[in-house]
Amino acid sequence: MTEARANVPPVVELPAGRLRGTIEGGVAVFKGVPYAEPPVGTLRWRPPRPHAGWDGTRDATRYGRSAPQMFTEGGDPVLGGHGFPPFDEDCLTLNVWTPAADDAARPVLVWIHGGGFVSGSGNLPHYSGETFARHGDLVVVTINYRLGPLGYLCFDETDGAEPEPGNIWFSDQLAALRWVHDNIARLGGDPGNVTVAGQSGGALSTSALAAHPEAPGLFRRVILQSPPFGLRLPSRDEYRERTAAYLEIAGVKGVDELRALPWPRLIEAAAGLFGRTSRWGYWPTPFLPVRDGVTLTRHPVDALLHGAAKDIDVLIGWTREEANFGFALDAEYAKATKEQVIGRIAETSEGDAADVYTAYERKRPGARPVDVLMDLITDELFRGPSLELAESRAALGRPVRTYQFDFPTPALDGRLRAAHCLELPFVFDNFDQWSGAPFLEAIEPAARDGLARAMHQAWISFIRTGDPNHPGLPHWDPYDLKTRTTMRFDSVTTAVGDLAADARQLRRRGPGGAQGIDRSLR
Secondary structure, eight states: EEEEOTOOOOOEEEETEEEHHHHHHHHEEEEESSSOOHHHOTTTSOOOOOOOSSSSSSEEEOOOOOOOSSOOOOTTTTTBOOOOOBBBBBOOOOEESSOOOSSOOOEEEEEEETTTTOOTTTTTTTOSSHHHHHHOEEEEEOOOOOOOHHOOOOOEEEETEEEEEEHHHHHHHHHHHHHHHHGGGGGEEEEHHHHEEEETTHHHHHHHTTSSSSSHHHHHHEEESSTTBBBBBOHHHHHHHHHHHHHHHHTHHHHHHHHHHHHHHHHHHHHHHHHHHHOTTSSSSSSSOOOOSSOOOOOOHHHHTTOOOOOOOOEEEEEETTHHHHHHHHHHHHHHOOHHHHHHHHHHHHHHHHHHHHHHHSSSSTTTHHHHHHHHHHIIIIIHHHHHHHHHHHHHHHHHHEEEOOOBBBEEEEEGGTTTTTHHHHHHTOGGGGTTOGGTTTTOOOHHHHHHHHHHHHHHHHHHSSSOTTTTTTOOOOOOTTTEEEESSSSSEEETTTTHHHHHHHHSSSSOSSBBBOOOOO
16 A cells, blocks of 8 residues: 655556656646557547557656647636646646555546647646645546647548547547546546546537446546537538648648648648638637547537436536636627627527527626627527536436536626636635636635635535535535526525526527537638
């Protein structure tokens, strides 16, 4: 039995070989552990291959490479500097935090990062598993997977009689979960008590994994934070035009030529696809999961609505002003007119666009057109379809708990309010790892710390038992069709009945559509 003791580097024997980690904050950490062979050369755009292992003792004290992406160490205007390790295609690694690499069979959290399918990393300090491991006696795993053009392009290749899968990102994540199942007991975890959690694109990934036939044997619970279920995922045929546009931008005629390009050229071409696919009033999504008929036969939320993951516990939620993250700081959107927003509503709404605009305007006195647009996108992409999933599971008698994060940040002149991503440092309770993040500026510790403790412990309780209740939280009942209990996390946290009644009513009137793939790439 190996305990995490200060100044004693932990060593663990895995089937692939021996690992030597390090101690951080009293927790044993193993970083940069490969779960698949490097997906380079002929393995680019191929499903991950099992790692062959290594001889001797592998150093696991430093993070591996992050997946190639457009963002750099400079960060963005909301989340701040990311602190990425270098980018490289050799990125299929994971990181493990454990109180001790022993046989204690602790509950396991696997975290899948978000980033709009084009950015992010399991190596970010934001997602350090130290607090969950230390406060909850959990084993925490963060993973890296292929992003952007390397993970989300879909080609028409075949391998024998079967088409190649189009969602390489999904194959990576599934391989990582298989690694967890096969190895986590040696790292102090229980392979029979695994929770998969993700935020944004990572939450959509988590839902896709939950709908997979292997899911019941790999994990028991999911936490879906701000899943963009309103995205309409294209079929392989629909995505073909976007792939062709990407090939044109990259200056090649087919996948073989594309494989010969260095990965920085692939990322440069991705920037060009952003420009071709951007549409006014829509969250930019140049790369998307694809209904390829192999890994995804239908939209993940559609599968869940129709009974998939029936035995998996679900915790799902959203932030009150999700879309402020992408639009509130954009000067062009600040100049939006009522006519522009009504036109945008008409593109996806099943009801009268002017009536829908008026309904949103009444919800927020003094709302500008951009405020109506942001509330509309929040409901289209996040809140509305998440509620639909909760209603469906409740009707089928399957466990689900819902939350809404309402705490508004005063940073950036208060324009972000309770925006997308804001709940993350509260869930991880690790504000020290977010130093320099602009969206957290001016939040006083006295205002945030109690809320962070309540959320962090609720997540720990759910991961351990499937029940988020704990003494520091008002009682949180499952969502049902009678009370529709939703936990509202704010400076004063309360359990509220039918908190999102307005969203359900508006969803019946419109917006009833979703953010569709742009079929015009001229």
